[in-house]
Amino acid sequence: MQDFPYYPVLDFGPAMKGMVIGGIGVFHVFVAQFAIGGGWLLCLLQWRAWKRGDALARRFLDSYFRVLVLISFVVGALTGVGMWLTSIQVSARTIGMMVDEFHWIWATEWLFFLAEVIAGYTFYRYAGRLTDGTRFLLLLVYSLAAWGSLFWINGILSWQLTPGGEPGLGSVWGGFFNPSFWPSLVYRSFVSLTLGGLAALAVVQAMKGITREERSHLARTCSLVLVPMTLMPLVGIWYVSVLPEDSRAWITGGSALMTMAFGIAVAASSLLGLYVVFGVLWKKLHVSFATATLLLGLAFGASGAGELVREGVRKPYTIRDLLYSNSLTQDDVEHFREHGSVQGDPWPLRDPAPTASLQTGQRVFRLQCSVCHTLNGANGVDHLVETWRPDQMRMNLASLQHTKSFMPPFAGTATELEALVQFLLWRRRGEPGEWTDTTTHEDLDKNHRWLVEATTAPQSHSDRSTPKHGGGR
Amino acid sequence: MDLPFPFGLPFASAFYEALLALTFSMHLVFAQLVLGGTSWLVILGIKNAQHDNVARTLRDWLPFALGIAITLGVAPLLFLQIVDKQGFYTAGLLGSHRFMAILPALIVGFYLLYLQKKLGDTAQRSWRVLLPILTLAAFAFTGYSWSEQHALAQDRDVWVSMYAASRMHYSGAEVLPRFVFFASMSLPAVALAALLLTREAKRCAGVAWLGIVGMLVSAAWLVATMSPTRLEAWNGGNLAWSIALAVGVATAAVGWGLVRFRSRIRPALLVSSWLVVVLSIAALREALRIASLPSRAPAREQLANTHEHALEVGGFLVFLFFALFLACLFAWLSRRVASELSRSRGA
Numbered sequence: 001m002q003d004f005p006y007y008p009v010l011d012f013g014p015a016m017k018g019m020v021i022g023g024i025g026v027f028h029v030f031v032a033q034f035a036i037g038g039g040w041l042l043c044l045l046q047w048r049a050w051k052r053g054d055a056l057a058r059r060f061l062d063s064y065f066r067v068l069v070l071i072s073f074v075v076g077a078l079t080g081v082g083m084w085l086t087s088i089q090v091s092a093r094t095i096g097m098m099v100d101e102f103h104w105i106w107a108t109e110w111l112f113f114l115a116e117v118i119a120g121y122t123f124y125r126y127a128g129r130l131t132d133g134t135r136f137l138l139l140l141v142y143s144l145a146a147w148g149s150l151f152w153i154n155g156i157l158s159w160q161l162t163p164g165g166e167p168g169l170g171s172v173w174g175g176f177f178n179p180s181f182w183p184s185l186v187y188r189s190f191v192s193l194t195l196g197g198l199a200a201l202a203v204v205q206a207m208k209g210i211t212r213e214e215r216s217h218l219a220r221t222c223s224l225v226l227v228p229m230t231l232m233p234l235v236g237i238w239y240v241s242v243l244p245e246d247s248r249a250w251i252t253g254g255s256a257l258m259t260m261a262f263g264i265a266v267a268a269s270s271l272l273g274l275y276v277v278f279g280v281l282w283k284k285l286h287v288s289f290a291t292a293t294l295l296l297g298l299a300f301g302a303s304g305a306g307e308l309v310r311e312g313v314r315k316p317y318t319i320r321d322l323l324y325s326n327s328l329t330q331d332d333v334e335h336f337r338e339h340g341s342v343q344g345d346p347w348p349l350r351d352p353a354p355t356a357s358l359q360t361g362q363r364v365f366r367l368q369c370s371v372c373h374t375l376n377g378a379n380g381v382d383h384l385v386e387t388w389r390p391d392q393m394r395m396n397l398a399s400l401q402h403t404k405s406f407m408p409p410f411a412g413t414a415t416e417l418e419a420l421v422q423f424l425l426w427r428r429r430g431e432p433g434e435w436t437d438t439t440t441h442e443d444l445d446k447n448h449r450w451l452v453e454a455t456t457a458p459q460s461h462s463d464r465s466t467p468k469h470g471g472g473r
Numbered sequence: 474m475d476l477p478f479p480f481g482l483p484f485a486s487a488f489y490e491a492l493l494a495l496t497f498s499m500h501l502v503f504a505q506l507v508l509g510g511t512s513w514l515v516i517l518g519i520k521n522a523q524h525d526n527v528a529r530t531l532r533d534w535l536p537f538a539l540g541i542a543i544t545l546g547v548a549p550l551l552f553l554q555i556v557d558k559q560g561f562y563t564a565g566l567l568g569s570h571r572f573m574a575i576l577p578a579l580i581v582g583f584y585l586l587y588l589q590k591k592l593g594d595t596a597q598r599s600w601r602v603l604l605p606i607l608t609l610a611a612f613a614f615t616g617y618s619w620s621e622q623h624a625l626a627q628d629r630d631v632w633v634s635m636y637a638a639s640r641m642h643y644s645g646a647e648v649l650p651r652f653v654f655f656a657s658m659s660l661p662a663v664a665l666a667a668l669l670l671t672r673e674a675k676r677c678a679g680v681a682w683l684g685i686v687g688m689l690v691s692a693a694w695l696v697a698t699m700s701p702t703r704l705e706a707w708n709g710g711n712l713a714w715s716i717a718l719a720v721g722v723a724t725a726a727v728g729w730g731l732v733r734f735r736s737r738i739r740p741a742l743l744v745s746s747w748l749v750v751v752l753s754i755a756a757l758r759e760a761l762r763i764a765s766l767p768s769r770a771p772a773r774e775q776l777a778n779t780h781e782h783a784l785e786v787g788g789f790l791v792f793l794f795f796a797l798f799l800a801c802l803f804a805w806l807s808r809r810v811a812s813e814l815s816r817s818r819g820a
């Protein structure tokens with residue numbers, strides 16, 4: 001009997017767990033990337049103040065840095081910790097496996113984060129009394145540390161999507177420099193510059209005591225960091241080209257939501273890029289505070305849609321080929337098919353159904369389905385199966401990965417499958433206080449046959465390798 | 474365990490446990506500056522101490538201390554996930570939204586610190602009282618939540634019943650005395666920082682002594698709530714850490730006595746005694762946590778195997794390289810900044 005790590009499963013009511021982590025994640029990524037791009041912009045401004053005697057750049061820099069500190073050092077840092085804690089709430093095993101593999105990378109990232117905070121606070125506190133050279137040095141260290149932090153965390157996040165070839169679990173560098181590492185890093189670096197630049201445009205317009213010409217001059221300087229944005233289509237193509245074929249399929253029509261999110265990300269980025277190149281840099285249009293804020297909103301939308309795509313195209317995995325979305329490994333699936341998945345679950349039901357069989361179904365739902373589905377809220381399973389006949393339900397659930405290829409295979413015995421079916425039927429009939437289980441031997445035989453036919457392998461795609469057998473905790 | 478923490482453990486476990494204790498100590502120093510500093514600001518606000526040197530210094534430095542405390546808190550969180558996933562994850566999941574509320578509390582507390590710094594002495598009296606109280610509430614809630622989470626992670630017997638009852642609040646006997654102990658400990662910590670920054674010897678000594686008395690009372694309270702099994706972890710090899718703690722506290726008390734009655738400030742004595750206190754507490758805290766782990770041999774063996782596997786994972790040398798590189802870089806930068814600051818003062 002393998003020792004499966006059962007953790008208590010939380011219920012977020014009508015909200016999908018993905019919505020919880022996605023909400024915090026998008027916000028954190030937006031703020032963190034703004035801090036990185038903002039840092040490079042500050043370097044540029046300090047360089048101009050130092051080497052060209054640009055007093056206006058220096059004055060703006062001091063205002064902008066305070067915004068950067070107040071937003072990124074507070075909200076950015078805390079949502080970063082929040083991401084970690086939320087990940088545990090949603091899928092403790094995923095974060096545990098990532099920590100097991102990459103804790104020294106994470107520890108290195110922490111060093112860079114610490115360096116960023118110390119350099120940033122030193123500048124915040126003493127910049128007014130330092131020479132231009134030292135100010136530039138501090139900002140350079142701040143920016144390099146912030147970007148370095150992205151460098152390290154990018155390797156871990158991109159590993160979830162493309163864990164790499166042969167080395168896989170157990171080889172840090174094989175996993176770290178995985179196929180999507182470089183395109184992801186370049187993509188995120190460009191996004192960071194864009195966010196830093198757009199936020200600066202808003203701050204320029206909000207600054208008091210400067211003339212319109214000075215405002216335009218500053219706006220053009222800040223727009224320089226937006227130029228790499230024009231290369232985003234190429235980076236996007238590069239990024240998409242390294243995705244596994246089935247992941248690519250999700251964003252090119254395979255999944256309506258993913259395709260739409262991908263479309264929003266591409267369209268919003270293109271609009272931003274076009275406005276920057278033709279409007280701000282070429283035509284030298286005046287960017288009002290409202291326009292700058294609107295552009296930031298557009299960037300937030302693009303960034304959010306991009307993160308949604310990144311999370312979504314991993315399905316049915318949370319770590320590709322190692323851990324399914326419901327935190328089961330391929331070994332677990334095979335073991336649970338033989339021995340059952342919930343009899344060792346020590347966590348009681350909080351609102352148990354009236355019969356033992358229904359409770360088994362309830363436990364199966366909690367263990368295998370609840371990470372992505374609610375019962376009757378977002379992505380509610382009641383709604384998804386409401387038109388299925390009992391036999392159709394049995395067959396579809398038994399061959400889940402074939403019913404919908406972004407679903408993991410069912411990980412339980414024929415009896416557990418039947419318990420889940422009965423639980424869903426019981427809910428369909430309004431959760432009556434008394435329930436007579438009408439399951440026959442014939443039903444169980446059918447379940448067994450369909451489970452055997454479906455096998456335990458995930459839905460195969462032409463380039464998908466056989467899942468690795470990882471047993472991380 | 475006959476040897477003091479972490480020496481009685483297999484090498485891999487000892488390595489990660491030591492890192493956890495060490496990084497936790499670093500976090501603790503700054504977290505306590507924030508909690509103690511905010512508490513002191515509350516007292517100063519109530520006493521209507523306007524244009525007060527200590528209040529100004531605290532308002533000036535606390536946002537920085539909080540930023541560093543949060544950043545330094547990441548490392549022990551990381552190593553805790555190596556040494557005890559099950560306890561940490563389960564307690565976090567059981568605490569659920571209640572535990573996660575520390576994030577908005579910290580954000581609010583952080584901004585309130587900046588607001589106090591910005592307003593300075595110009596704030597009206599009511600604000601000088603209200604803002605520190607709100608800030609303290611945010612940080613005390615955070616500190617209490619961590620005490621609760623830490624105690625819950627060790628109290629495995631209540632996990633299932635707590636989950637079944639959908640209860641997010643854990644009120645084990647150790648939680649409150651533990652929190653009071655750490656809160657008391659924050660006063661000598663901030664007193665030491667304030668002494669070094671303001672040289673206001675008598676006031677700092679008063680606050681430090683108040684904290685030391687609080688530590689002694691709450692330590693006795695904490696010990697009284699502990700089961701004999703848990704108390705055993707304090708004996709044996711870990712008696713050495715308990716003695717170190719007692720010596721550290723006694724030396725600190727003597728050091729503060731010299732400050733108060735002889736006006737003799739001995740920074741080295743105060744700082745080193747306080748470091749001994751912090752390190753001893755971190756070690757004893759870990760020794761107690763280890764004692765709470767399942768005692769079955771297979772479970773212990775599995776945990777040791779997990780640590781060994783973690784040690785085999787690559788990346789340590791890169792971490793070490795950057796740790797040294799960044800330490801050298803910041804040593805050089807600090808010298809450069811310090812020399813420019815002294816030049817600017819001279820000018």
